Amino acid sequence: MSEKRPRGRPKTVDRGAAIERALVHYWREGVHGTSLNALCRTLGLSKPSLYREFGGEDGLLEAALSAYREHAVLPLMSFFERDQPFTDALAQALAFTTERAEGQPPGCLFTILREAGERVGSETWALVQRLEGERRDAFAAAYARARERGEVDAGLAPELAGRVVDLQLHAVLLAMHAGDDPATLRAAAQVAFRGLFADFDSCS
Amino acid sequence: MSEKRPRGRPKTVDRGAAIERALVHYWREGVHGTSLNALCRTLGLSKPSLYREFGGEDGLLEAALSAYREHAVLPLMSFFERDQPFTDALAQALAFTTERAEGQPPGCLFTILREAGERVGSETWALVQRLEGERRDAFAAAYARARERGEVDAGLAPELAGRVVDLQLHAVLLAMHAGDDPATLRAAAQVAFRGLFADFDSCS
């Protein structure tokens, strides 16, 4: 694997490190409110370097989100792909989203970007929407499997159930980023999740 | 009530109209992404006039939110203050938040400002937090009354129930502002609300 050196001046910019720092920065500070100049400063990157490496802020943000997918989005989805009761998956997901790991910011970068809407660049936004669909499908599929096992109310469409789970986790993660109390949020989401298992008709 | 004219040049700026236009603008476009210059243009206000009248963008935004309180926040809370079943209040609130009145933007200015966090000015942020408490208290009080009437699960603290309702409506209104389908959101929130009435122990 001895890579033969190319012709010109060797690169010194560390793409991976820049992505990692950008990821943490956007995760903590949100996606707006930081100018490109200030961003380059905190990333230890010259502005032309950023443009050469990522084509602009959009490219950088997309790369950061892509890295975040591996870091936190896929792990969350994995709870719903294991062969276990749906309630366990929900409990694990809720614990995962409300835990405060010491090194990393509260909340979720993906959630932040969803909320930012189309104000982010087009590449980033496309990726956001891809992840959004990917996640809802995973939730819905897990619910469908649970329904086959008779764990849940059969009258609820899996697509809607997936939307319910998504809505809860989205709200919880936004509140986490805003600094709300994790225990309270966990309790509130748990109450909401109970609606997925109800086989009662007490509310007309 | 014939007001005696004061000494100098008569004012021509229409404070109320400016607030109304600012309210609609922030409601539709969100609170960031518009410069002060552009804002003045759409408001039909010169920049010095804005500063004289509101002291800056913070003052304008606070005035707009204050107007919005009368327009939509209090009406929403009123559903929970009437003497009616809790389920009815929830249904009315959900209908209110997911309806798309033709003249006005989807979503909720108050919700947008909550999500904007402390990046808004300090006056505005203080008002946001006041309204936040006001609303959660109303939800909790309504749930407490419903509990006395035996409508709901007695094991749930009213404070937590209020938080649940708040979390749902917050998420729904954010999604509405993002352009999501009202019917789907309504259905999803309804499922979540069912958790408030469960008197079952089916989930450990």
Next chain:
DNA sequence: AGATATTCGTTCCAGTTGGTACAAAATAAG
């Protein structure tokens, strides 16, 4: 060494930002 190739960051650019100074405008009082 010299030519070629590639990456580097300094330096500049026009446009925009939030914010203010100040003179013109418009009224009432003297």
Next chain:
DNA sequence: CTTATTTTGTACCAACTGGAACGAATATCT
């Protein structure tokens, strides 16, 4: 008419914005 008072918006400010031009730097190849 002159003076006093108040509101108006133009014109200006320094600072910053996203973005690119370009020569210096550092390598391999002949």
